[in-house]
Amino acid sequence: MAELQEESKKDRTGVELFAGAGGLAMAVHRAGFRPLLFNEFAKRACETLEANGAKRLPDGEKPTRAPGPKDKVPLVAGDVQELDMDYLKGEVDVLAGGPPCQPFSLGGVAKGDEDKRNMFPQMFKAVRQIQPKAVICENVRGLLRPSFKDYFQYILRELELPFEERAEGADWTQHDAYLQTRLQEQKQLKPRLEDLKKRYQVIMTPVNAADYGVPQIRNRVIIVAFRRDLDIDVELFKNLVKPTHSEAALIRSMKDGGSYWERHSEVPGHVREWVKARLPETLPIDDGLLPWHTLRDAITGIGNNKPLPEVPDEWLDRTEHLLGGFTDHIGWPGARIYDGHTPNELDRPAKTVKAGVHGVPGGESVMLLDELVADKAAQGGRRYKYRYMTVRETARVMTFPDGWELKGPRGEKMRQLGNAVPVVLGEVFAKAVAAVLDEAEDRRK
Template sequence: MGDQPEETKIPHDRTSVELFAGGGGLAMGVHRAGFRPLLFNEFNNRACETLIASGGRVLGDSGLVLTRDTAPVPPGPGEPAPLYPGDVRELDLRKFEDKVDVLAGGPPCQPFSAGGVAKGDEDKRNMFPAVFNAVREMRPKAVICENVRGLLRPSFADYFEYIKNELRLPFMERDPRRTWQEHNRSLMEALGEPDPTSHGLDVDGGLAAGDRDPDRYRVIAFPVNAADYGVPQVRNRVVIVAFRADLGVDVVRDFAHEVRAHPFSQGALYRSMRDGSYWDRHHDVPPHVRERVMARLPRDVKDDGRRPWLTFRDAIKGSRADGERLRPLPEVDLARLGEKYDFGEGLFPGHIGWPGARVYKGHTPNELDRPAKTVKAGVHGVPGGESVMELDERVQDPSAPGGWRYLHRYMTVRETARVMTFPDQWVGCGPRGEQMRQLGNAVPVILGEFFARAVSHALDAAGQ
């Protein structure tokens, strides 16, 4: 991987703990933003293998070490971070108290996902309570949680408010004999009236602007589309961020404004196609593909001053939002898909062809000149065709529109990792389906980095 870019070198010893680490997307983003990892936790064995295999190449210069100790000790600078491969609820994190700048994690999303059974708080996989317990034991300066947009469904609205209220007052621990609704009423009474300085943002939840209670957190929640932050994928999620109240972070001025001023847009992509700068970057695109894309563009696009969304083609060819240039991925020979041949030849792990992709009504492929569809935790069976891609190559077909049919195939694991902005040094472990599950459940690295960097800036502004 070589030396880190200058902007990602750690300016001082900021630290992080990663729960529900999965394949490492959020952990990599937090590390790239300048945080030294103190602890990783992940329950899935294959994901733990992935974290170990990727190790120091992408998760910290000192790597990580497997531990079965349920009361791990924070490592010092230059020491490997412990990885606990088990249930987070078994961990005793009190030795990390006041040593953690950021607690990060994406609690399992199945309870709130449209693809799951959507039981919400009744689902035993709901791990938000484990996050609240970790906050109580570690007292981190900040918390970053990512979850699916389904958390914003009207049917979950009351429970979503409860999640934020409990994060605001994590030390008002719930009596197990009480329902969450009863506990939420107590939290709301303690919080009092909403802060009038929040300017309509989903922030603060009743904490007065001067409240410096170290047992309280100032909370803000953002619905985000990862494409707006430089990820070559339309991925709608919710990010919840909290700052400990005694630190004096101005959540609106020093954090919310930076995040809401997202640097990329769809309109800017359209403008780059109209002015030709996008095609200058992809000069080898066949004329018939370019003509088809241009015919679909809206006539009028306003200049919003943002940078263009990145596309699936950008990801494959190696363009990244952070300015780093990756090597273009080798072409995949359609005639060899049945061999499950390694087209990366060991240089691009997981760039292996896979046969059997189909396209039909309701199961349409990714287009190269748009951001990819949301990567989901499945290999073949995901709805909507999210793991299938349309190619530049076409064949004559009288039954197809215009008399031509575009060819398609399954995305390789490496192409999927590129769409998730994982570095090429990331090594997924387990069979193909398991690697795709890890990627589908992950946070895109660049999205995680953006939020972690914004948290770091807010802490800097508060002198923390």
């Protein structure tokens, strides 16, 4: 597959920084934005992008012009701090990216602004260089922790006024005080059109990916900014990114006679009873939304996806058997359940796919199966069998298409997926950005 080589449906353009395995890049492209540039530092992620249609530039070579509609997307592999994007000024509709999240992750060291891995300043530098019409930025929910509250508000203010650069020697608190003063001053003045092109209207949305049709509990923050001279309809945008799925709807679909079990008629009766026994007794109010997708939905196939075959015990051997013709559907031995690492359940959305814990990427990716096995230590002498999820199953949980090729050993593939933006989630926000840009342009005609 070469999804990144397909022609965009609209003559809109995008740039992707911190592209990783290409989840957000794919989402933006599907929304009609033709990619002009990818940048990524990680070696294996670059190989993944290249395998799916990007053209990696020779080391040290920098692009000097935007590619045409028929050209492959140029991939600059390396440090974003060395990237010069002045040549793209005025040619980019959307700048997208998820700056490395380790400084703000619950699983990271949580140093925030002091952490050298904080790449938000590079996003602001890119905004200054290319002045995109819109910015899409995804990051971990850790940004909303009380300990980061002040710094997160500073990030939002920086995106509002990206051209107000921090003075040499000033720390972030001093720059934040300056930005607040500038924002207050601007409220008193009637801005010129040229000034509005250097200011942005920022919308921050906390999300759970499951609420948008992703078969995974994944709490994140999505920041979207629009250039103020475009006069975007913010309320229209907010309406377009409202949740579409809910846990309440999933519960309703699992109650007696529910549509969930009709769709999964192959599920053994003891599994159904086990799941139903833990549902709330009172039926939730019908909120009019669609049910959350579950891990079972992902494996049996959402949309046009075909069911993934079960991995037999004898094939838990790290070998590619091309089960059903699917790549990366490889059994992995050694799965175990221990305190603090509870398994995924088939009839719930998957747990958050992580990039790695203590150097073991994907180490928590264990799932319970439908089969009961004897276990003297278990209550009643039996427990549900379990195994590691395959890379392909994990990719489905991240809503990557089956044809998307991931490069590197298993651990690196899992790391790329854990760092990615679920394609379906990114697509909701990218399509909303495209829609409000269209509306604003039509209004000005």
